[in-house]
Structure formats: C-alpha cells, structure tokens
Amino acid sequence: MSIADRWLLPDGVEEILPTQAAVLESLRRELLDLYRSWGYELVIPPLVEYLESLLIGAGNDLALQTFKLTDQTTGRLMGVRADMTPQVARIDAHTLNQQGPVRLCYAGDVLHTKPSSLTASRSAMQVGVELFGHDGVASDIEVILLMLDTLLAAGCENIHLDLGHVAIYRILAEMAQLDEAQEMTLFDIYQRKSVPELAEFLDAHLADSPLKAKFIALSELAGDQSVLVKAKTLLASVSKEIEAAIDDLQTIADTIRARRPDVSLYFDLGELRGYHYHTGPVFSAYLPSVGHSIACGGRYDHIGEVFGRARAATGFSTDLASLIKIKQQSPGLPVPLVFAPCSDEDSLLKEIAHLRGQGIRVVAGLPGQTVLPEDMGCTQQLKWQEERWVICAL
Secondary structure, three states, X not given: OOHHHOOOOOOOOOOOXXXXXXXXXXXXXXXXXXXXXXXXXXXXXXXXXXXXXXXXXXXXXXXXXXXXXXXXXXXXXXXXXOOOHHHHHHHHHHHHOOOOOEEEEEEEEEEOOOOOOOOOOOEEEEEEEEEEOOOOHHHHHHHHHHHHHHHHHOOOOOOEEEEEEHHHHHHHHHHOOOOHHHHHHHHHXXXXXXXXXXXXXXXXXXOOOOHHHXXXXXXXXXXXXXXXXXXXXXHOOOOHHHHXXXXXXXXXXXXXXXXXXXXXXXXXXXXXXXXXXXXXXXXXXXXXXXXXXXXXXXXXXXXXXXXXXXXXXXXXEEEHHHHHHHHOOOOOXXXXXXXXXXXXXXXXXXXXXXXXXXXXXXXXXXXXXXXXXXXXXXXXXXXXXXXXXXXXXX
C-alpha cells in the first residue's frame, strides 16, 4: 500500500467524526435511559466469543456474516459478533439464570462480513432490547412499542410498521411433509417472492395436495389490515395454531393502532425474514426516505435450549449510526462552545471548572496558540468584566 492510500478504510467500514459522534453518544444515552425507564437492565457482552457460543441456534445467515479468527491461546475458532442478540440470550439462559420475565438492553459495535444492503455499513453500533421468560403476545407488543419510541427519540417521522408471523409458514411446511432440501427451496422462493417459481414448485411436489392452495394464498397475503380478514378465511381452518397466529397479529395491530395511531401498518404473511431464527411474530420499521428497514425484531422462543435452559424471548435491534443520520436531519439548537483565554489566574480556573460542572463546554487557550477561537468552533468567550468572568459573544 502506498503512503497516499494508508488513510483508506475497508469498504463498508466507517469512522464517526466529532459532530456525528456527539449526536450518536447523546442518542445512545437517551435510549439507554429510555429502556431503563421501562425496566430493562443494561448488559455489555464481549466483542469476541468462541464460535460455538456465538452462532449456536442462530442459523446459517449469521454464520455467513461473522468474521472468524483463531484464538492464539487455545487454538479454538472465535468470532467477532455480527449480532448481539445470541449473546444476550446466553446471558439470560446461563449467566443470570433467573426465573420469570427478564428485560435486558444493550448497545455495542458489531461487524459484518458483507453489508446487509447496498447502502448499509459493515460496521454498526447495535442497540436494542430483549424480553425473556414470557411467551404471550403482550411481550411482543411491549417490544414493538419500545421500538417505535426508539425511532421517535431519533426524530423519525412517517414510520411504517411491517408485521408478519413465521409460524404460519412453519406449520404449513410441516403439514406438507417436505424434506429438508425441499423446504429450503420453498423458503428461498418465498424470500425472493418469485410467484412463477412457487407455482412450478407446488406443481412438482404438492400438485394433488389441498395445501397447494394454502401456500399460494400465503404468498398473496400482503397489504393493509384486510389481509388478516382474508387470512382467517383462507388459512385459519388449517389448524388451531395458524388461527392463533392470525389472532396474535390482530391483537398486535389493534393495540398499535390504538396507542400509536400515527404509525402506518402493513402485513406480509409470506415474509420469512429470520425464518431459521424466529418462531412467531416478526416486525420491521421503515421510513419513506430509507431503502431498507431501520429497525427490526421478532419472537425467537427456545433459543436458550442450546445454553441449557429453554426461554421464550422477543426483542428488537437497530443501528445507532443509521439513526443519527436521521436525527441530524432534524433541526436543533447549536451547542455553544466557550473559549477561555490562556491564563493560570485562579479566578479563571475556578470559573472554567464551575461552567464545566454545569455541563457547559469550555475550551481553554494554549500558550503560543495562533488559531482564532471562531476557527475552533467557539461561539462565545470568557471576558473579565466588572470584577468577574462573564460569557460574551465572540
């Protein structure tokens, strides 16, 4: 690498400069305080773990997104976390080992081998919450409401909430008695929403099955709340579990509509994001100005089994770095920066300490400094007037 290129960062890896870093840190603190007010306790998992612990129960998608390295002490494979959710599930199931509902929150860096979308970064600061130990729809609603409050705190407007339920597809796939390879093929077709391929697959494998029409219906059940009415008519008779899943979505929709009437709801029962990981309701938030989901989550019961204790679980996460790009678009008052002259005068030092103690930003001049205060970003200065130090405009 030439000297001229040594400053370059890898593709998809970003640095955060002072202005953006200040906004990010302020939002991080605000969100963690928000989660604390809802009863969520902060945990800080390690950046790297042994690969078996980091990926177990999380599906192949996460394995492909995880950077791997060898531990020089033990020779075992380790991974740099690409998602903090499995780590928090391990903490709940094994380390804390508490009974009843447990609410945990987190904020930390994650790293991906590839960007999740064309505009996404490979390095992100993931923030989110997980609620363990309750398998009812009330906990899903709590997490969704907290996700929406997170986006509102970041200045998001015109939020669109996409709701689905992976259990519906799971039940249909089990009833169709597809083998593993066939189920993966069908899953891939639904992911790509390829209607012609779906018809070909069903003609080849379920031509004489009454479930063929159900799989076709599932691919078409996307739109406004009328989708749930259609789903009741077309799918509820298949099994009580599917009827219960549709009822859960109806309960979630009714609650969100009542408590967050400004949020637009969209339903996609053929959405299988995180299929190998999630087990129930899944949800994603979108903004008109952003081409990918800005936050997402869902229910992932039983993941704790791999850590020795099965636990119902639901949660969501988002990327703080993406959120601050939205927050910075919102107008806000400039934060003043006060310049103090270079001096060892005791009264000046006391005044600087006093102002900083009040949360006011003060930068002190240095000996021989030639840069003007305004070139340093200062908007005010300390001056000695009437026997005291006073903040004045530059």
